[in-house]
Structures are given as C-alpha cells and as structure tokens.
Amino acid sequence: MNGIFSALVGAFDAANRPDPEAIRRVVRHNIEKMGIDGLYVCGSTGENFLLPPEYKKTILKEAAAAANGEVTMIAHIGCNVLEEVDELCGTAADAGYDAVSAVTPYYYKFSAEEIRAYYLRIADRSPLPLIIYNIPLLTSVALSREDFRILFDHKNIAGVKFTAQDFYLLERIRGLYPDKLIYSGFDETLLSAAVLGTNGAIGSTYNIIGNWAKALFKAVETGTLPMARALQGNINSVVDMLLAAGIYPTLKAVLALQGAPCGECRPPMGKTTDAHQMAAAQIDAFIRMANR
Numbered sequence: 001m002n003g004i005f006s007a008l009v010g011a012f013d014a015a016n017r018p019d020p021e022a023i024r025r026v027v028r029h030n031i032e033k034m035g036i037d038g039l040y041v042c043g044s045t046g047e048n049f050l051l052p053p054e055y056k057k058t059i060l061k062e063a064a065a066a067a068n069g070e071v072t073m074i075a076h077i078g079c080n081v082l083e084e085v086d087e088l089c090g091t092a093a094d095a096g097y098d099a100v101s102a103v104t105p106y107y108y109k110f111s112a113e114e115i116r117a118y119y120l121r122i123a124d125r126s127p128l129p130l131i132i133y134n135i136p137l138l139t140s141v142a143l144s145r146e147d148f149r150i151l152f153d154h155k156n157i158a159g160v161k162f163t164a165q166d167f168y169l170l171e172r173i174r175g176l177y178p179d180k181l182i183y184s185g186f187d188e189t190l191l192s193a194a195v196l197g198t199n200g201a202i203g204s205t206y207n208i209i210g211n212w213a214k215a216l217f218k219a220v221e222t223g224t225l226p227m228a229r230a231l232q233g234n235i236n237s238v239v240d241m242l243l244a245a246g247i248y249p250t251l252k253a254v255l256a257l258q259g260a261p262c263g264e265c266r267p268p269m270g271k272t273t274d275a276h277q278m279a280a281a282q283i284d285a286f287i288r289m290a291n292r
Helices: 020-034 053-067 082-095 112-125 145-151 167-176 187-194 206-221 225-245 247-257 274-290
Strands: 003-007 038-041 072-076 099-103 130-134 157-162 181-184 200-203
Touching: 003 072, 003 206, 020 053, 020 206, 038 053, 053 072, 053 082, 072 082, 082 099, 082 112, 099 112, 112 130, 112 145, 145 167, 167 181, 167 187, 181 187, 187 200, 187 206, 187 225, 200 206, 206 225, 206 247, 206 274, 225 247, 225 274, 247 274
Parallel strands: 003 038, 003 200, 038 072, 072 099, 099 130, 130 157, 157 181, 181 200
Antiparallel strands: none
8 A cells, every 4th residue: 555645636516516527537637647556535635524424425436436446545534423434434345445544533622542542443343444644733633652652553553644744753653663554644745754764645736746746756765866856846836836826726726727627616615716727827837847
C-alpha cells in the first residue's frame, strides 16, 4: 500500500447529489492521467462532513466500481456517530476496499482515552485494516507518541495519515514502528516527509498534479534531491494559487479544464465564481508549462 494517493474530490450533480458519471470521470482521470497509486475516498476533499450517510455509501460504491481494482482504495469512514462508522465500514468491505481510515472524533473535547477507545473499537470490528488520521489543524486533536504506542500495538491498525507539521514526532514514530504505514497529508511539505521515510502521501492537489508528487517521491528514493526540491517548488506554487482563490471550488474548476468536470461544491460551501475560474485558468496554464 505504498505510493501516492489522491484524496478524491467530491463529484455532485446540479441537485448536490453524488453524480456517478462525474465520480467515474475523476477516478479515471486520477488513474489514467495522474498515474496515482491509490484513492482516498470520502475524506475532507470529498466534502465528507457535508454528506448524509446514504450519499457517502453511494460515493464509496461508485468510486470502487470506477477504479475496477486497478489501484489501492482507502475509504474514509470517520464520524462521531459510531453506528454510521460501522455501516460505512461494511459498505467499504463489500465494495472491495483495501483499508478504511477515520479522522479523530471532533468538536467535543474528547479525552485521549476516549479517542484511543474510538480507534480500538473500529479496529476490533473492521474486516479491513485501519489507517488512523492525525490532522490537528482541523480537529484540534494532536495524537501523541503515547497514543501511537497504544494504537499501533493493535494488529488491525495498519498506519496513519499524518497531516501535521511535527516532523520530530514523524521521525520518532517512523523509527519506532518500521512496519506501520505512514502517509504524509500536507502536500506542501511532501518532500520534508518523504526524506523521513514515509510510505507515501495522500493529498488534495494530487487530483491535478499527482504525477509531480509521484516524481518527487521517486526522486527522494533515488537521492535526486535537486529534482525533488524543484518539484516541491512547483507543487507549492499550485498550493499558493489554490489557497489564495479558495481550494475546493478552484480545484474542481481546474479538473474541468483537465477534462474531468465534477460539479459544484455542496452547500454551505459557495458556488464557483469568476475569480475561481480565473485562478483555475492560471493554475492550468502553470501546470501545462511545467509539464513541457
């Protein structure tokens, strides 16, 4: 399960429902044009936290069908409602996913013991390996070294999506748990994570520049650091433009220009504006120039 995974964008119709054809387009775009190694489905980039459970199930099924077993599939099933977690885990297993993942419980100030119990419960019940998800910027929960010690002792917890900039902690857990999977989650620090021996990365921008992320990872593996630094610079230029314009609507507008339209973002996110379209055109032009 090593490699570069696209955090799959949400693909919706005019009524804000999952659009099977658009899901297929973005999945095939990632596989055939970006050359990614896997898909992380129903995560933040897929607008998970704006979706009712039945929509999540539809997306998980449609994405798996479109991928057709060609890449590794990870289903994000994280939710504060444990019954929903169980249902989504079953859907992922039935659809042929390789693993599940779950963000830490959020909003309420859960204790470390409660968060560990949440993950251990999933791991005990899941027929698929579990990838835990450390993203303190959005959850206000930062998993500690002690959390990793306890959680990684469970045989069905396969690894972590590490979306944090604590590279000291990342280096420590890499050394302590060489058999666990560690995926970096910040596209803008892919190089910094890769040199510490991560197994790969999961990112939003890989929907449109996954080929660059794969090339960067390969350059680190072969010791070609000048190339890796140049690729990180290009990735960060795209990240800068996305952040300035608004990530999700601009990302979708770029995908439309690349031949994989996937609709608007779901409310309460706003509609795609002229400013998003203008930024998307600039990003698309930058990507085309850099790919020459």
